[in-house]
Amino acid sequence: MPRSQQQGAVDDPQLVTTSEHVRVTVVDVELGAAPPVESGWQDEVRRLARAQDAVILAHNYQVAEIQDVADHVGDSLALSRIAASAPQRTVVFCGVHFMAETAKILSPDKTILIPDAAAGCSLADTIDADQLRAWKADNPGAVVVAYVNTTAEVKAESDICCTSSNAVDVVAGIPVDRKVLFLPDQFLGAHVKRVTGRDNIEVWMGECHVHAGISPADVRDRVAAHPDAEVLVHPECGCTTSVLWLAGTGGLPPERTHVLSTGGMVDVARAMTADTALVATEVGMLHQLESVNQRTRFLPMNAQASCRFMKMITPAKLLRSLREGRDEVHVDPLLAARARRAVEAMVAVGTPSVVGE
Ligand code: SF4
Numbered sequence: 001m002p003r004s005q006q007q008g009a010v011d012d013p014q015l016v017t018t019s020e021h022v023r024v025t026v027v028d029v030e031l032g033a034a035p036p037v038e039s040g041w042q043d044e045v046r047r048l049a050r051a052q053d054a055v056i057l058a059h060n061y062q063v064a065e066i067q068d069v070a071d072h073v074g075d076s077l078a079l080s081r082i083a084a085s086a087p088q089r090t091v092v093f094c095g096v097h098f099m100a101e102t103a104k105i106l107s108p109d110k111t112i113l114i115p116d117a118a119a120g121c122s123l124a125d126t127i128d129a130d131q132l133r134a135w136k137a138d139n140p141g142a143v144v145v146a147y148v149n150t151t152a153e154v155k156a157e158s159d160i161c162c163t164s165s166n167a168v169d170v171v172a173g174i175p176v177d178r179k180v181l182f183l184p185d186q187f188l189g190a191h192v193k194r195v196t197g198r199d200n201i202e203v204w205m206g207e208c209h210v211h212a213g214i215s216p217a218d219v220r221d222r223v224a225a226h227p228d229a230e231v232l233v234h235p236e237c238g239c240t241t242s243v244l245w246l247a248g249t250g251g252l253p254p255e256r257t258h259v260l261s262t263g264g265m266v267d268v269a270r271a272m273t274a275d276t277a278l279v280a281t282e283v284g285m286l287h288q289l290e291s292v293n294q295r296t297r298f299l300p301m302n303a304q305a306s307c308r309f310m311k312m313i314t315p316a317k318l319l320r321s322l323r324e325g326r327d328e329v330h331v332d333p334l335l336a337a338r339a340r341r342a343v344e345a346m347v348a349v350g351t352p353s354v355v356g357e
Helices: 013-022 041-051 064-069 076-085 097-106 129-138 152-156 167-172 186-196 216-225 240-248 262-271 285-292 315-324 333-348
Strands: 054-059 072-074 090-094 111-113 143-147 160-162 180-183 201-203 230-233 257-259 276-280 297-300
Touching: 041 054, 041 064, 041 315, 054 064, 054 076, 064 285, 064 315, 072 076, 076 090, 076 097, 090 097, 090 315, 097 111, 097 152, 097 333, 129 152, 129 180, 143 167, 152 333, 160 167, 160 333, 167 180, 167 186, 180 186, 186 201, 186 240, 216 240, 216 276, 230 240, 230 262, 240 257, 257 262, 262 285, 276 285, 285 297
Parallel strands: 054 072, 054 090, 090 111, 143 160, 143 180, 180 201, 230 257, 230 276, 276 297
Antiparallel strands: none
């Protein structure tokens, strides 16, 4: 049975753990040691960026050195919008490939570089355009809602994009009598189903190996060890359903449990006064949270939750990107125009915060 037909499989918190049995195969990337980098590389990066008229963008999950040298740090869609509005002609996107592609879709006339084009995403890889076309053929008339963690080809086949912070608003804006095909993240899809109360949503059973690896057991152990901590959870996490269930049954204080996009986490962290916060997302996020709040101790829900694709971007590759103009990201203009319609449809929903992973 196609993964997409296992509708509602994560509605029951007990089933979250069993979803690991349908986990997608993660492309194995041989990372090896980070290549050596010259001392004073940060100054050289800044000099080259000025000389090349380039702006450097870094995703929240990048290594700390890359975040610190970038012009802007943020989530994928916020960075793509900065790419479109920045005065520079060249954008160096330190993130994974679908993010740089989204920047190209929104800025077709700019040169978009990614320091390593092999930096992929196990979640985006769970569905391709052929699979989506087949799913649509089985569900004529359905509205396709695609999380931004998708390839340009998949966006082009979709009606509207969403991020983790506006997914609920996007789906709530679709007439209740229209079936919705939600892709590709099963945990975000289950969250949307629960909050909207709609039962005519089919969810593609994809997942990110990093977020899915943060398990309900991790949550229970960490919360027991830090009973007074605030809890910040990304809705893609394998623990999200359990966290909400625990909050609803008294296992977690609802007022201290926050399900947020990475951009939302930064906003909440800025005003936080708690001594400790447990963070359920990729560990690179801790650097941003610590940079906006030195009062609170931010601890990972699972210290092993590190995205190997994000960590493929190194200082040496960033230098190479600026010196050699590589790796340039290209998207076919007709495909980009179709994908752009889905992104712009999301922006037209008018949600106050368009941030995602
Ligand atoms: S953390 Fe997961 S969803 Fe994000 S880029 Fe890595 S593999 Fe993709």
